[in-house]
Amino acid sequence: SQTIHQWPATLVQPVGSPLSLECTVEGTSNPNLYWYRQAAGRGLQLLFYSVGIGQISSEVPQNLSASRPQDRQFILSSKKLLLSDSGFYLCAWSVFLGTQYFGPGTRLLVL
Amino acid sequence: EDKVVQSPLSLVVHEGDTVTLNCSYEVTNFRSLLWYKQEKKAPTFLFMLTSSGIEKKSGRLSSILDKKELFSILNITATQTGDSAVYLCAVEGDTGNQFYFGTGTSLTVIP
Numbered sequence: 001s002q003t004i005h006q007w008p009a010t011l012v013q014p015v016g017s018p019l020s021l022e023c024t025v026e027g028t029s030n031p032n033l034y035w036y037r038q039a040a041g042r043g044l045q046l047l048f049y050s051v052g053i054g055q056i057s058s059e060v061p062q063n064l065s066a067s068r069p070q071d072r073q074f075i076l077s078s079k080k081l082l083l084s085d086s087g088f089y090l091c092a093w094s095v096f097l098g099t100q101y102f103g104p105g106t107r108l109l110v111l
Numbered sequence: 112e113d114k115v116v117q118s119p120l121s122l123v124v125h126e127g128d129t130v131t132l133n134c135s136y137e138v139t140n141f142r143s144l145l146w147y148k149q150e151k152k153a154p155t156f157l158f159m160l161t162s163s164g165i166e167k168k169s170g171r172l173s174s175i176l177d178k179k180e181l182f183s184i185l186n187i188t189a190t191q192t193g194d195s196a197v198y199l200c201a202v203e204g205d206t207g208n209q210f211y212f213g214t215g216t217s218l219t220v221i222p
Contacts, residue, residue, distance in 0.1 A: 042214060043214035044154075044201075090154075103153060
C-alpha cells in the first residue's frame with residue numbers, strides 16, 4: 001500500500017532563516033506530487049505541483065520554491081522565511097485522474 | 112477563474128441531527144469532485160464523485176453530484192461528536208493534475 005511521509009511534524013523558525021520541508025511517497029511510481037499551505041481557519045492553497053522528476057509548476061508567486069530530485073521525493077524550500085509563511089504545509093500525491101492523498105503535514109511557525 | 116465555494120462556513124448541531132454540507136464549483140474541464148474530512152491533522156479522503164446523480168455512501172455519510180447545476184452535497188445522518196471536523200470539497204479539473212479546494216465547512220457536534 002502507498003504511504004506518504006513528511007518531516008518535520010512541527011517547526012519553529014525565526015524570520016529570515018531558510019526552510020526545507022521534505023515529503024516522500026512509498027508504494028507507487030511516478031506520482032503527481034503537490035505542496036499545499038493551509039493558514040489558520042482557511043482553505044488549502046496550492047503552492048506547487050509536479051508531474052515528474054525536475055518538473056515543477058508554481059501556482060502562487062512567493063518566496064518559496066520546490067524541487068523534485070527523485071521520483072518519490074518532493075522538497076519545499078525558502079531562502080528567507082517571512083512571518084506570513086507560517087501555516088500548515090501539506091504534501092499530497094495522486095496518480096493521473098485519481099484521488100489525492102495527503103501526508104501528515106508540517107506545522108510551521110515563523111517568529 | 113476556477114473556484115470552489117462551500118457553505119455553510121460553520122455549523123453547530125446536536126448529536127443525532129442530520130446535516131447537509133454544500134459545495135458549488137466553477138472549474139474548467141471538470142473531472143471529479145472529492146470530499147475530505149480534516150480534524151486536527153491532514154485531510155482524510157471520504158468520497159470521489161465523477162458522475163451526476165449517483166449517490167456514494169459510507170455508513171452515515173453520503174454524497175451526490177449534480178454536474179448540470181455544478182454542485183455536490185455531503186450528508187451526515189445521526190451525527191456523533193466524532194463527526195466534528197472541517198469538511199473540505201475539492202474539484203479536479205483542467206489537465207487532471209490540479210485540485211481546487213473550497214475553504215471548508217467547520218462542523219461541531221455537541222452532546
